[in-house]
Amino acid sequence: MSDREMEEMKKLLKEGLPPLRDAELGRDLWPAMLERLAAPPLRLPWWDWVLLAGASATILFVPGVIPALLYHL
């Protein structure tokens, strides 16, 4: 591809998608950041751990269920 073709593509792209160097934020995001910092960390409920342990044990002791599990996924 020549430099001329590259320049033509650049020109076309800039016509369709004007550069956004001067996009303004418009509002202070610090309050939203504080909310995010204050949010409790995501924790899995104990029941999910039980299900995970059960599924792992089943796969470990009854490997024959793996194709069935894969089929249903």
Add this chain to the structure above:
Amino acid sequence: MELLERFAAGDLEAFETLFRQYQCDVFRWIMRIVRDRAAAEDLTLETFWRMYRAHARFDVAKGNCGGWLRRIATNAALDHLRRKRREVPLPEDTPDVPKAPPEEQSELRQTIFSAMDRLSPRLRVAILLALVEEEPYDSIAEVLGISVNAVKVRVFRGVRILRKELSAAGVHP
């Protein structure tokens, strides 16, 4: 203690100072990649969230907070583009540049966006930054964590695919 040292030690006030200092720059940078105001605001928060969580890994000796933030922001934007690859909406925030009649320009923009949507996010980001935003290749290489040659290869490959897609849509550069 210096601001960056306090931030690296986990000081929330130092983080707030840095947040206020850089939030506009980070937003503007992300906007140039994702071209969607709502997504850019979310990703700005995500960038600072990642920054805060990684405060202990910040290299105070280098002291380049702006560069570090740009790399985090670029990664966050790339993650967003990967997630949203199949549903890129037409941006409403792009400034009006009256080079063509509005309907024609809107149609052209839609065609270009559809073609861009078929590019992988890494090619798309390279093209947007290099050809649309005219960022220097070395600064693109720095934020993407690759060599300048690798950026050139991505731009070249992306343009080749774009030409094909645009030609198929009846737009000939």
